[in-house]
Amino acid sequence: METDLRDAPERQRSLRAAFDHSWNLLNKPERETFAALSVFHGSFTRQAAQQVAGASPRELMALVDKSLLHRLAEGRYEVHELLRQYAAEQLAASPDGEPAARDRHSVHYAAALERWAADLKGPRQQEALAEIEDEIEDARAAWGWAVERGQVDQLDQAMEGLGLFYDWHTRYEEGETAFHAAAEAMATAKEALPATPVEKLRTWVNTLSWQGLFAFRWGHADQARECLGQGMDLLDRPPLADRDARRERAYLLGVMGDVENWSGDRREARELYAQSMALYRALGDRWGLAHALNRMARASQGQGAFDQARQFAQEALSLHRALGAPRGIACSLGELGWSLQFMGSFEEAARLERESIALARGTDDRSALAYGLESLAGTLGWQGALAESLSVREECLALWDDLGDTHERAHINGELGLAKASLGHYKDGRRHIEQGLALAREIDDRYGIGANLLWLGLVTLAKERYVEAQQHLQESVAVFRAYGDRSAIICPLAALGGAEGRLGQLTEAREHLCEALRMAAEIRAQLAIQGAPPFAALLLADRGEVERAVEVYALASRFPCIANTRLWEDIAGKHIAAVAATLPAAVVAAAQERGQARDLWATVEELLAEWEKT
Numbered sequence: 001m002e003t004d005l006r007d008a009p010e011r012q013r014s015l016r017a018a019f020d021h022s023w024n025l026l027n028k029p030e031r032e033t034f035a036a037l038s039v040f041h042g043s044f045t046r047q048a049a050q051q052v053a054g055a056s057p058r059e060l061m062a063l064v065d066k067s068l069l070h071r072l073a074e075g076r077y078e079v080h081e082l083l084r085q086y087a088a089e090q091l092a093a094s095p096d097g098e099p100a101a102r103d104r105h106s107v108h109y110a111a112a113l114e115r116w117a118a119d120l121k122g123p124r125q126q127e128a129l130a131e132i133e134d135e136i137e138d139a140r141a142a143w144g145w146a147v148e149r150g151q152v153d154q155l156d157q158a159m160e161g162l163g164l165f166y167d168w169h170t171r172y173e174e175g176e177t178a179f180h181a182a183a184e185a186m187a188t189a190k191e192a193l194p195a196t197p198v199e200k201l202r203t204w205v206n207t208l209s210w211q212g213l214f215a216f217r218w219g220h221a222d223q224a225r226e227c228l229g230q231g232m233d234l235l236d237r238p239p240l241a242d243r244d245a246r247r248e249r250a251y252l253l254g255v256m257g258d259v260e261n262w263s264g265d266r267r268e269a270r271e272l273y274a275q276s277m278a279l280y281r282a283l284g285d286r287w288g289l290a291h292a293l294n295r296m297a298r299a300s301q302g303q304g305a306f307d308q309a310r311q312f313a314q315e316a317l318s319l320h321r322a323l324g325a326p327r328g329i330a331c332s333l334g335e336l337g338w339s340l341q342f343m344g345s346f347e348e349a350a351r352l353e354r355e356s357i358a359l360a361r362g363t364d365d366r367s368a369l370a371y372g373l374e375s376l377a378g379t380l381g382w383q384g385a386l387a388e389s390l391s392v393r394e395e396c397l398a399l400w401d402d403l404g405d406t407h408e409r410a411h412i413n414g415e416l417g418l419a420k421a422s423l424g425h426y427k428d429g430r431r432h433i434e435q436g437l438a439l440a441r442e443i444d445d446r447y448g449i450g451a452n453l454l455w456l457g458l459v460t461l462a463k464e465r466y467v468e469a470q471q472h473l474q475e476s477v478a479v480f481r482a483y484g485d486r487s488a489i490i491c492p493l494a495a496l497g498g499a500e501g502r503l504g505q506l507t508e509a510r511e512h513l514c515e516a517l518r519m520a521a522e523i524r525a526q527l528a529i530q531g532a533p534p535f536a537a538l539l540l541a542d543r544g545e546v547e548r549a550v551e552v553y554a555l556a557s558r559f560p561c562i563a564n565t566r567l568w569e570d571i572a573g574k575h576i577a578a579v580a581a582t583l584p585a586a587v588v589a590a591a592q593e594r595g596q597a598r599d600l601w602a603t604v605e606e607l608l609a610e611w612e613k614t
Contacts, residue, residue, distance in 0.1 A: 019086045022068060033059045034068055035094065036101040038087035041137040043078040048138075052104045076134075102145050109135070109142035110154035113161030120164050121287045123324035126363045132165045143178055147185045155182055156203040163210045167217070168327065170367055170403040176214035183207045183227070201240050202248055205231045209252040216259050219406045219443030228256050247288075250279035254292055257299070262407060262445060265484045266302035273299055290319035290328055294335045301342055302485040304523030310339040330359040330368040334375040341379050342487065344526035349379045370399040374412060381419060382527065384560025390419040410439035410448040418455045421462065424566030430459050447488065450479035454492045461499060462570035470499040477512075490516045490528035498535035498571070501542045509539050514611050517604050529600065530559045534572035536607055546579045547591050554595025555603060 026034060036053035037044075049055040060077065063069035070078050079087065091097045112135065119128035132139065143162060146154040159179070166175035186204045212227035231252050235245055257272035273296045280288035293316035300309035313336035320328030333356035340349035353376035360369035373396040380389035393416040400408040417432030433455045440448030453476035460469035473496040480489035493516035501509035513536055520529040533556035541549035553576040557563045580588045 016086070019083065022066060023086075023090065025066065026068075029056075030059055030062055031090070032094075032097075034063055035087050035091035035097060037063075037069070037079055038084050038091050039098075039101045039105045039141075040079065040084075041141045042135065043072060043076040044135075044138065045076055048108060049077060051108045052101065103149075103151075105138070106142040106145045106149075106151060106154050109139050110146065110151075110157040113139055113158040115161075117161035117164060120161065121323060121325055121328075123326075125326050126365075129165065129168070132161065136165070140174075140178070144181070147181050150185060152186070152200050152203050155186075155207070156199070159203075159206055159210060163213070167213065168365070168367055170217075170405050172214050172217040172404075176211060176218055176220075179207055179211035179214060183211050196239075198239050198243055201234055202245065205234050205240070205245070205248045205252065208234075209248070209255050212252075213255045213258070216255070216262075217405070217407070219445075221259055221262075221444060224255075224259050228252060228259070232256075246279045246283055247285070250276045250283070250285075250288055250292070253279070254288075254295060257295055261295070261299050261302070262447060266299050267484050270296065270299045270303060286319050286323060287325070287328075290316045290323070290332070293319070294332055297335050297339055301339060302487060304486045304525055306339060306342045306524070306526075310336065310343065313339050326359055326363045327365050327368050330356045330363075330365065330372060333359070334368075334372045337375045337379065341375070341382060342525070342527045346379050346383050350376060350383070353379060366399055367403055367405075370396050370403065370405075370408065373399070374408070374415070377415065377419070381422070382530075382559075382561045384563065384565070386419065386422050386565060390416070390423065393419050406439055406443050407445055407448070410436050410443070410445055411451065412436070413439065414448070414452040414455050418458070418567075421455075421459045422565045422567040424570075426459055426463060430456070433459065446479055446483045447485065450476045450483060450485075450488060450492070453479065454495065457492070457495055457499070458567065458571065461495065461502075462567050464502075464570075466499050466502045470496065470503065473499055486519055486523055487525050487528050490520050490525055491531040493519070494532040494535045498538050501535070501539045504542075506539070506542060509542070510611050510614070513539055514608060517608050518612075521601065521604050521608065524601075529604065530556075530561060533600075533603070534562060534568060537576055538572050541576060541579045546583060547587060549576055550580045550583070550588055550591040551595040551598070552603065552607075554592040555598045555600065558596060 023031065023034075033049075033053050033055045037049060037055065039052060040048070044052075046055075046057065046060065049060060060069065064071050064077075068079070068083060070080070072078060088098075091101060113132070116128040116132050119125065139158070139162060142154070143158055145151070146158065159182070162178065163175065166172070166178070183204065186200065186207060208227045208231035212224040212231070215221075215227060216224035234240060235249050235252070240248075253272050253276035257269045257276065260266070260272060261269035273292055277289060277292035277296060280292050293312045297309040297312035297316065300306070300312060313332060317329065317332035317336055320332050333352045337349040337353040337356065340346075340352070353372055356372035357369060357376060360366075360372050373392050377389045377392040377396060380386075380392060393412060397409070397412045397416050400412055413432045414436030417429040417434075417436065419429070420426075420432065421429030433452055437449065437452035437456065439445075440452055453472045457469045457472035457476060460466075460472060473492055476492040477489060477496055480492060493512045497509040497512035497516065500506075500512065513532065516532050517529075517536070519525070520532065533552055537549045537553035537556060540546075540552060553572065556572075562568045583591075
């Protein structure tokens with residue numbers, strides 16, 4: 001950048017001339033300090049300047065006075081980007097100046113990330129997140145330099161703080177890129193493994209675990225499995241197989257469980273989580289144990305072990321409260337709320353979920369807030385508070401869209417679509433469900449695929465497109481059979497029976513309804529069973545047992561999520577009303593009264609005893 005004005009002084013004819021003039025006015029210590037400050041990529045503290053550039057307070061003030069450094073209101077400093085580039089040229093021109101400065105920069109931020117990682121597990125969680133946010137450009141640059149130079153100690157120090165920050169802020173692509181680069185840098189030829197230092201192998205395993213986590217979060221489950229498999233192979237071979245690598249193994253097993261829980265087998269996930277949990281318990285690591293317990297709670301729900309899930313979530317909550325970690329408390333409250341939902345304790349679930357949401361709002365933790373909102377929306381839906389549930393889901397979807405989490409966007413789009421359909425907004429509801437299904441297919445999220453197919457099947461049942469509904473529900477059942485989620489398959493089985501009954505396939509309808517009722521009775525799935533009685537009532541009506549159909553539908557109407565919702569009215573209610581009109585009013589009233597007084601599980605056993613004989 002130069003000027004054509006001939007009367008301008010030489011030092012003002014270009015920015016470089018101006019910078020050269022200012023540089024020449026500096027004494028030697030000031031030049032060295034200013035050059036070394038070029039390694040910072042954002043604003044920095046006085047302490048950081050001292051440790052990285054050897055800057056004394058006097059030298060910092062001199063640079064401020066000479067307009068080479070700007071002091072911010074909060075006491076931090078920054079260098080204008082053009083000045084930083086000029087200073088970087090000067091640093092590169094000095095013998096060994098740049099490597100030494102960048103080494104000090106890497107050491108400083110690795111130590112800072114290690115301190116922040118400890119803070120993220122306790123009461124200073126929010127302050128630590130804010131401090132990392134302020135320093136993230138320099139933290140990322142320090143990580144890159146450590147990767148480039150093979151500085152294993154710095155990588156080991158920095159990885160947990162950097163990994164937690166990326167994970168909690170849903171910056172999955174950045175996280176995967178950063179940890180992939182580190183894993184590649186530390187990769188050693190297999191034949192040289194026995195000679196590789198143990199600490200480098202530990203760090204390599206942890207790097208692969210974090211890379212696997214971010215690959216999975218980003219929707220690449222196969223890539224995640226490859227990373228995690230490589231890490232487990234390192235753990236099972238000398239020299240790590242002969243050393244205490246419990247902490248590395250516990251973390252890797254937890255991530256492996258996450259991959260299986262969302263895209264594979266929940267039974268396998270529980271086994272992996274159980275191993276991780278046992279290792280953390282043996283190590284006395286309360287933070288790791290609390291997270292393993294939350295993971296076990298979620299996987300146990302899918303296996304129908306609802307009371308166990310509640311116990312796991314309660315222990316996790318107690319640990320997080322003892323640690324004073326706001327995010328952990330919020331997540332554990334939400335997990336406990338989910339468990340209580342499945343047990344039918346809606347009021348207590350909603351209380352805990354609202355506490356989780358308030359805590360997340362107070363700490364401005366958007367991902368924890370989104371989880372809490374998603375849990376509360378489910379409880380509100382089961383309570384029949386459909387308008388509030390819809391509003392909460394809309395806020396939740398806006399958060400996940402902004403955060404960019406594909407897994408959660410797949411789920412909440414479908415759940416929002418179901419909420420809209422429950423209020424009779426079928427076109428908009430179907431649009432959201434189809435979006436959720438497309439996202440789930442994109443990342444091969446098996447649970448998301450099965451759930452969205454179920455919701456799509458319910459919407460098409462309401463529109464009386466029974467052949468299409470049957471196709472969606474058959475695929476949903478097939479997905480959940482392979483997935484191994486005993487709780488999730490109950491409603492698709494019952495709905496498939498409903499579609500088959502409407503198509504006149506009464507034998508198939510009875511078989512699928514029996515399977516749904518039997519499974520619900522075995523695991524006492526209080527939540528999942530609520531969708532079965534309407535379809536049982538339809539089958540009774542299709543079999544000509546009109547009075548019993550009216551009675552069983554009256555039982556179903558006791559559930560707030562069934563009563564007075566447009567979706568269930570269109571799926572079953574109006575059809576039951578139509579056949580009820582063929583009976584005397586007094587007979588209908590008596591049947592409805594008996595149904596209102598019926599015991600749910602006794603009715604399930606009665607229907608099973610009858611239908612399984614025919």
